[in-house]
Amino acid sequence: MIQSEKMASLGHLAAGVAHEINNPVAFIRSNMEVLKDYLSDYKLLSTEIEQSIEQNNLLTSSSFKDLREKFDLNYIEEDSDDLLKSNIEGLDKVKEIVDNLKGFSHSGDEVLIEMSLHQCVISALQVVGNIFKYKHSVQNNVPDDCPLILGNTGQLQQVFVNLFVNVAYAMKDGGTLTIDCSQDNESITIHVKDTGSGMDNKTINQLFTPFFTTKPIGTGTGLGLSISYSILEAHNAQISVESKVNIGTTFNLQFPVIS
Structure with missing residues (x-):
């Protein structure tokens, strides 16, 4: 009877729990889309570096600095750190919710x-x-x-x-x-x-x-x-x-x- 009442409570709370899990999942997905764009920029940067070396047989510090500014790498690197930190926190939140549900539902x-x-x-x-x-x-x-x-x-x-x-x-x-x-x-x-x-x-x-x-x-x-x-x-x-x-x-x- 205790376990049945526990499952009834979970059924009552299911929509709210799903909403709580959906929130971090939604912003993790959004963050991953941004990180995907950042990775594309890094691939373009790699291509331009390769082309510069082929054309000039060298890559100077000045030209590399120009390329970093062109792709705004300083911002990308700083924002990537924030996005990854946010994703980890979101996944920890999901894990916390799931662990609490497992503890609650376990007979x-x-x-x-x-x-x-x-x-x-x-x-x-x-x-x-x-x-x-x-x-x-x-x-x-x-x-x-x-x-x-x-x-x-x-x-x-x-x-x-x-x-x-x-x-x-x-x-x-x-x-x-x-x-x-x-x-x-x-x-x-x-x-x-x-x-x-x-x-x-x-x-x-x-x-x-x-x-x-x-x-x-x-x-x-x-x-x-x-x-x-x-x-x-x-x-x-x-x-x-x-x-x-x-x-x-x-x-x-x-x-x-x-x-």
Whole structure:
């Protein structure tokens, strides 16, 4: 059931993920067209150098400088470096998206290992990034040196993806997602806060009931939060909810830290 809900989430996010991958692929292709033109210029330069040597039996420093200026080689070389750097960054972005999707979709096992909630939150945000791209702002304040916990990365990533998707749904017209962190000697708590529509007490009391959903028919399965609750329970974690109608909601996820 956990894996089925995970695949359902991926289906919901598929268009956004495709868009996120298409962006770097598009500018990489554009960059490659420019680099193709630059290579043509270098081939022409090589031809002219060869012709100059054949005609004059030498190539002077001055004539070579003139040829470089003719083909604007200084600019081509500088811009080629920038284009290659941009391409590498774009390919790294694609790899990062694919790796996060593989980690999210992998069924994995139930083994708990030392893991970072900071990295887990970042990976989940990258999976759902496109749904927050235009109308929303995201503030992730979870420090990279937060205490480690014992957890299953793929399962906890699914929990955060479910929460973030619900946050976006609660803020249809835009808003702010804020992810904060608090800790003591025994636990670390991740606070997922939105500025959305909020919920009344009746809704809060049913949130983790299987098949309960506030989304239209065909939009949600009603299993996301109930499965998330089960995952957190298996991690000895606790979840609580604070919400006010038309003001927003905060989910508090408390995990025991490794002593």
